Amino acid sequence: MSGPEARERIETFFAATNWRKELEALRAILLDCGLSEDFKWRSPCYTVNDGNVATLWGFKEDFALSFFKGVLLTDRNKMLVAPGDNSRSVRMARFVSLKEVVEREDALRSFILEAMENEKAGLKVDLGDGELDYPAELTAAFEADPKLQRAFEALTPGRRRGYLLTFLQARKPETRTARIEKHASRILEGKGLHDRP
Incomplete structure (x- = not known):
């Protein structure tokens, strides 16, 4: 999103954060x-040549500068961390004070400059296969509804992975089935x- 609507949302973002x-x-x-x-994913997003480079996040306990292709950055001091256990590309610098930002500027x-150069050069993160195994409940749902299987397999790899992680995190088969049924229409x-x- 760009233009006046993006400006308004960006200013609202900054006004609302702690x-x-x-x-x-x-x-x-x-x-x-x-x-x-720009404004994307409910947050200010920073781009070069229309390619996403970084975004800002305000959390309860801290705030962060997140790099979309952070795994490609040279990080000798291990300042960047993955936002979650399943993050394969994004890395972020987390802070708890303005003083930290000033010290690490x-x-x-x-x-930032390295990330911009990487984006301009068209560098991509090699995510490998990264596919997770389908739970038995999803395979059963596909057998019952081949249209669901075609739709699922037509999703981008990241969207498929997001659903698979959600389904696989459930410990009980009935919970996995319920999650699949809940998300079938979106798929x-x-x-x-x-x-x-």
């Missing part, structure tokens, strides 16, 4: 490095777990 001055300091660094500002600028619409309705 980390306003801290995130605005990160924003200033990103913009000073030459990135364009040189390193952040280095990450048939070609939508991922976090896509807007």
Whole structure:
């Protein structure tokens, strides 16, 4: 999203966060490095040549600068962390104070400039196969509804992985079945777990 609507949402984001001055300091660094500002995924997103480079997040306990292809960045001091156990590409720098942002500004600028160059060069993250095994309940659902299987297999790899992780996290077969049934209509619409309705 760009234009006046994006501007309004960006300003609303900064006004609503508990980390306003801290995130605005990160924003200033990103913009000073030459990135364009947009609004995607409920957060300010920073791009170069229309390619996603970084985004800002305000959490309850901390705030973060997240790099979409963070695994490609040179991180000798291990400043970047994966946002979750199943994150294969994104890496983020997490903070709890403005002082930390100021102290790490040189390193952040280095990450941002490297991420911009990677994006301009068209570098991609090699995610390997990364496919998870289908739970038996999903295979059964596919046998009962081949249209569901075709729709699932037509999803992007990331959307398939998101659903598979959700299904596989359930310990009980009946919970896995319930989750599959709950999300079947979204799968048939070609939508991922976090896509807007």
